[in-house]
Amino acid sequence: xxxxxxxxxxxxxxxxxxxxxxxxxxxxxxxxxxxxxxxxxxxxxxxxxxxxxxxxxxxxxxxxxxxxxxxxxxxxxxxxxxxxxxxxxxxxxxxxxxxxxxxxxxxxxxxxxxxxxxxxxxxxxxxxxxxxxxxxxxxxxxxxxxxxxxxxxxxxxxxxxxxxxxxxxxxxxxxxxxxxxxxxxxxxxxxxxxxxxxxxxxxxxxxxxxxxxxxxxxxxxxxxxxxxxxxxxxxxxxxxxxxxxxxxxxxxxxxxxxxxxxxxxxx
Amino acid sequence: xxxxxxxxxxxxxxxxxxxxxxxxxxxxxxxxxxxxxxxxxxxxxxxxxxxxxxxxxxxxxxxxxxxxxxxxxxxxxxxxxxxxxxxxxxxxxxxxxxxxxxxxxxxxxxxxxxxxxxxxxxxxxxxxxxxxxxxxxxxxxxxxxxxxxxxxxxxxxxxxxxxxxxxxxxxxxxxxxxxxxxxxxxxxxxxxxxxxxxxxxxxxxxxxxxxxxxxxxxxxxxxxxxxxxxxxxxxxxxxxxxxxxxxxxxxxxxxxxxxxxxxxxxxxxxxxxxxxxxxxxxxxxxxxxxxxxxxxxxxxxxx
Numbered sequence: 018x019x020x021x022x023x024x025x026x027x028x029x030x031x032x033x034x035x036x037x038x039x040x041x042x043x044x045x046x047x048x049x050x051x052x053x054x055x056x057x058x059x060x061x062x063x064x065x066x067x068x069x070x071x072x073x074x075x076x077x078x079x080x081x082x083x084x085x086x087x088x089x090x091x092x093x094x095x096x097x098x099x100x101x102x103x104x105x106x107x108x109x110x111x112x113x114x115x116x117x118x119x120x121x122x123x124x125x126x127x128x129x130x131x132x133x134x135x136x137x138x139x140x141x142x143x144x145x146x147x148x149x150x151x152x153x154x155x156x157x158x159x160x161x162x163x164x165x166x167x168x169x170x171x172x173x174x175x176x177x178x179x180x181x182x183x184x185x186x187x188x189x190x191x192x193x194x195x196x197x198x199x200x201x202x203x204x205x206x207x208x209x210x211x212x213x214x215x216x217x218x219x220x221x222x223x224x225x226x227x228x229x230x231x232x233x234x235x236x237x238x239x240x241x242x243x244x245x246x247x248x249x250x251x252x253x254x255x256x257x258x259x260x261x262x263x264x265x266x267x268x269x270x271x272x273x274x275x276x277x278x279x280x281x282x283x284x
Numbered sequence: 285x286x287x288x289x290x291x292x293x294x295x296x297x298x299x300x301x302x303x304x305x306x307x308x309x310x311x312x313x314x315x316x317x318x319x320x321x322x323x324x325x326x327x328x329x330x331x332x333x334x335x336x337x338x339x340x341x342x343x344x345x346x347x348x349x350x351x352x353x354x355x356x357x358x359x360x361x362x363x364x365x366x367x368x369x370x371x372x373x374x375x376x377x378x379x380x381x382x383x384x385x386x387x388x389x390x391x392x393x394x395x396x397x398x399x400x401x402x403x404x405x406x407x408x409x410x411x412x413x414x415x416x417x418x419x420x421x422x423x424x425x426x427x428x429x430x431x432x433x434x435x436x437x438x439x440x441x442x443x444x445x446x447x448x449x450x451x452x453x454x455x456x457x458x459x460x461x462x463x464x465x466x467x468x469x470x471x472x473x474x475x476x477x478x479x480x481x482x483x484x485x486x487x488x489x490x491x492x493x494x495x496x497x498x499x500x501x502x503x504x505x506x507x508x509x510x511x512x513x514x515x516x517x518x519x520x521x522x523x524x525x526x527x528x529x530x531x532x533x534x535x536x537x538x539x540x541x542x543x544x545x546x547x548x549x550x551x552x553x554x555x556x557x558x559x560x561x562x563x564x565x566x567x568x569x570x571x572x573x574x575x576x577x578x579x580x581x582x583x584x585x586x587x
Contacts, residue, residue, distance in 0.1 A: 072486040073355065073472060075364040076371070082354055094484040120471040125485030147471060174374060198372040 020113045020141045021166050021189040024063055025224045025245060034241040034282055035190075036061050037226055038275050039117060039250035041068035041084035042101055043093025045261040050101045053268050058112050060272035061279030066144065066248065069098050069118030076146045078201035080251040083258060095122040095131070099138040106139035115142040115168060115189070128156050132163035142166035142189045150186045157186055170194055171225075173209070177216055184221040190246060191221055195229045201251030205230035211243040233274070234281030241282040249278060298322040298377040302366040304331055304359035304425065305496030305543060306338025307570050308382030313347035323347040326366040328358040331495040337574045356489040359425070359499045363473055383426025384503030387474025391431075391503050398432025405565055406436055413563060419444035419554060422567040423547040424464065424517065425497035427506045429569035434515060435505075444516070447506060448550040450492035451519035461490035463502050464510050464517035472500070477507040493522035493578065494542035496570070520549040528552060529572060529579065541570030542578065 070088035166189025228248030303309030316323030422430035452460030528549035
């Protein structure tokens with residue numbers, strides 16, 4: 018059983034939901050990321066989604082676009098991101114790490130090379146926004162041969178037939194995008210999410226994480242009532258943006274937001 | 285274009301488009317005006333500046349022009365922002381992509397609609413010279429006019445197909461927009477094709493004197509035509525394109541778009557190596573009025 022699956026099984030026993038923060042690797046600079054990851058774990062993160070910076074993040078709103086730009090100013094490459102995960106693993110053997118990003122940096126590195134290096138660095142899963150299941154084919158096989166879970170996105174507009182297709186390729190968890198839009202958009206509607214989760218759960222065997230539009234403890238707690246995991250990105254990345262020149266302060270503020278969510282979810 | 289908009293009126297009231305040179309933006313704004321649809325056009329802020337005439341044209345037609353400030357502020361960033369807008373407003377908005385790239389089925393749709401160019405060429409050649417040309421030549425940015433010209437000729441192996449990319453300051457450096465000549469395969473905007481990218485898979489900024497060719501990718505069908513060897517892909521530099529712009533204007537009285545001028549430059553090169561009874565068709569994909577400011581600035585004049 019993968020580190021991600023074991024984690025969800027363990028949380029289920031405890032009656033808890035997974036808190037899954039996203040930060041972009043290398044934001045505001047590469048030296049901060051590993052400390053940030055440890056900080057997130059202390060604040061209550063169960064899984065870390067680590068963004069691989071990309072020049073054209075077309076599914077992301079301005080917050081994460083700018084995070085990518087800050088990281089790319091320091092030339093943060095996919096290899097650098099893997100090195101960060103390896104460093105994180107030296108003192109954390111338990112918290113699953115999912116790399117989230119776009120396909121082209123992986124294409125450039127080569128699927129075999131990437132999958133092998135990711136596994137050796139201690140990466141547990143990959144979420145490639147622009148790798149749809151029907152195009153995954155051999156690549157999905159390469160990822161699973163290297164014990165990497167493959168996390169796919171499901172949107173409000175995804176049909177039931179397509180959810181069933183996505184389910185065939187999914188492992189670890191699926192990521193339900195709560196609203197029609199890009200990251201950092203307007204608030205989500207919990208009743209609407211709950212309704213969609215019914216049709217998703219009928220077709221998917223892995224846990225469902227919900228992201229997009231989760232801003233604070235209140236929204237996190239509301240989503241935790243209906244989902245298996247709560248994914249939060251832009252609300253954290255905004256704190257990094259506000260403190261881009263004071264990385265220590267960025268870690269303090271990001272972890273404070275996350276801790277508030279943890280408390281609200283577990284209450 | 286009109287047919288594509290008719291489709292959209294059946295279900296959705298708003299249309300969006302991205303544009304580089306503004307040609308596609310103007311076309312979209314025109315049919316939107318004709319059909320009473322709300323139209324928003326995304327355009328990199330660099331291109332808004334260098335294609336002022338088309339921006340004004342779109343505004344006169346009632347379209348809203350959004351100047352995109354992200355990334356390199358050119359066509360690829362306009363496409364990113366159009367996609368972001370589209371996924372956010374998918375219930376009432378239809379996205380009319382202006383080139384033969386993007387996620388399936390866009391490359392196919394755009395190819396099929398643009399194929400009117402090649403079909404018309406076949407008919408006119410039949411009527412006017414009683415045979416088909418020895419070569420067809422078209423400029424390639426995203427590659428919509430070129431695929432439209434090439435597609436109906438695919439199975440006529442006697443016709444050479446030549447796509448001309450933007451060579452910018454020359455292919456020796458990175459200041460060009462010629463992914464088929466100098467790029468390598470990758471994934472951008474939902475399709476796998478040749479891209480201008482660095483060793484880490486980050487998309488590079490491009491350079492071309494023509495906004496419409498200033499794109500780091502190319503329609504995936506061109507990538508395939510290159511790989512199977514059915515079409516040839518070359519590049520003309522900014523300088524060659526400008527010279528061709530002046531030549532066609534002075535000699536024929538036709539002012540071509542700077543995009544099309546790339547094809548003209550290469551077509552003239554090819555002609556020198558062919559015999560006088562052979563025929564080349566060069567696709568004049570756009571008119572040059574919109575580029576007068578750019579050319580005047582190069583000449584050191586203010587218009």
